[in-house]
Amino acid sequence: MSVVVVVIVFVATRAWAVASPQRRLLGAALVPRDVLCDDSCIFEPQRIFDFGGRQLVLAQEFESKAGTGMGVWECSEVLSQLIARRPEVVSHKRVLEVGCGCGLASMVSAMSGGRVTASDGDDEVLQLARRNFDANGLSIETRRLRWEEATAMAAAKFEVVLGADVTYFPGSALPLANVMLASAAPVAYLAHKRRTAQDDETLATLARYFEPHLLEVVDRSVSVFRYDRRPRAPPDLADVLGTVQCNDGYRRVGSFCSLL
DSSP: HHHHHHHHHHHHHHHSOOTTTTTTTEEEEOOTTTOOOGGGGSSSSSEEEEEEEEEEEEETTTTTTTTTSOOOHHHHHHHHHHHHHHHHTTTTTTTEESSSTTOHHHHHHHHTTTTEEEEEOHHHHHHHHHHHHHHOOOOOEEEEEOOGGGGOOOTTSEEEEEEEEESOOOOGGHHHHHHHHHTOSSEEEEEEEHEEEEEEEEHHHEEEEEHEEEEEEEEEEEEEEEEEOTTOOSSEEEEEEHOOOOOTTTEETTTTEEOO
16 A cells, blocks of 8 residues: 555656645546556557547547647547546536547447537637537537637536647647636636646646646556646636747747747
8 A cells, every 4th residue: 555655646746847835636546547548549540548448439540630630649538538437526516628539438338328519729629529519419518618718607617627638739728727716616627648747837837727636646657636626726827828928939929928
């Protein structure tokens, strides 16, 4: 038991080097990889997943111009597995998935009783997600949503935000925090894969507005966090985004810092 605890603490620290005094470890578990596919699977034209005895068939078009959103990454598998094991996370709740990609987590959430809106900032990605929803007989609302443009969503209050592999780019940290706040949801579940030390900056930025809790670590690779909205968090970051200066190597697109 002591060896497992040491491994968990080590992985958790590595996954988030910028620890905060408010950070808590909520029964985090080191979960074996099981049947997770490595990143090479994003090049396959089709993936088949089994959740609760039901097969989901997802088309992928990773080599299209839309890029990363056109394939199912490990984080999406991990987040979907957590939802399948713990349907109470989304059941009978208004759920917003940000950066939905091919739509796997949204599909599992809908199958688990959530009222899901799958969102992405790329029209081509959303078209693929819709085709996957239709092919699997699922009715899921879709919405084109750019994180930096989101403002407090008075007409669409959500109860849960989901995100898989949306934390890898530090330039998107504030826009991601903005859309999480603007959704009005009190809680978010994010699956994160640490690829570089810069990823820690994204997690630290989110922690300004949401209290993070590490739920599980999968094969020392992907971490799942629950983010609870802080009591004094603003409704959105419209004022902050308008004053952000982009770092070297990035250019401003509206109020978003994008790679050159």
